[in-house]
Amino acid sequence: MKLSTRSRYGTRLVLELALKFESGPVFLKDICKAQNLSFKYLSQIIILLKTAGIVKAMRGAYGGYCLAKKPEEIKLSEIVGALEGTLNIIDCIKNPEACKKYSNCASRFYWEEINNNICKSLEEITVKNILEKHRALNLLQ
Amino acid sequence: MKLSTRSRYGTRLVLELALKFESGPVFLKDICKAQNLSFKYLSQIIILLKTAGIVKAMRGAYGGYCLAKKPEEIKLSEIVGALEGTLNIIDCIKNPEACKKYSNCASRFYWEEINNNICKSLEEITVKNILEKHRALNLLQ
């Protein structure tokens, strides 16, 4: 039940783009520098974010990345869903065939309940929330 | 963010012991037969549950396992905590040193919030809840 580095790095990446939301596109290498993360690794992660419609890419010289929508419109559930591949903590939620015991399984109902709570938490948090928290932390320094 | 088979199998194992809570100790091989799980794998899992004080073991002939406390006294958080090793979805919750960016990290606050919600969910569900769900499912057949 660990969050992968993909989700963690990807969230930091999106935060970095949110900080520059009003400016033009940002180079991935600058994001990597700011967050001290591997360029090649982030370039894989950001493509998943692009596919999920969270960021937009501009290719070629003077290209870069920017958010595809406003920080308040991006939920943490979208980021984590795109980077973990799924939000489900057990497979049988999506594929009842994944487990032979599906129809008789009492535990499943509670795993699903927990899963719903996780999804709800992730849906209630937006990039704007994280951005404001970030600004509050930086003002304190 | 997947639940391991250890947690899933372990919960099914505990449910099986809860079904026989009033009777004497149960052989692990019978639990394996009932749930169609590997004996050797479950014998590792059940030791973690014993160490966590969830089950009691009786060695030797006519030995077996039973719950160490009443089904309503066993929270899902105990089972998952014992079998996942931790309930934390990110390392810096327990070890601030795990991440260099700890003090400046805005995401962390939200990961912690989600983590707290997961723990709360797991604490609200007891083995008795699962037991009753199991009985309801079996009556329906």
Added chain:
DNA sequence: TCAATATACTACTATTTTAATAGTATTATA
């Protein structure tokens, strides 16, 4: 005491996932 039967412990292993790295292709701009 000893055979039978249960758990306890330790080591090993195959597979999958994670977390990258590397190199090349493609696109857009000046």
Added chain:
DNA sequence: TATAATACTATTAAAATAGTAGTATATTGA
């Protein structure tokens, strides 16, 4: 057309997961 950015694909090292295997230890009853 050179340059500088993203896009794509393959490879890899390390760690975690999900087991298997074998032996040791404890308990019971004959």
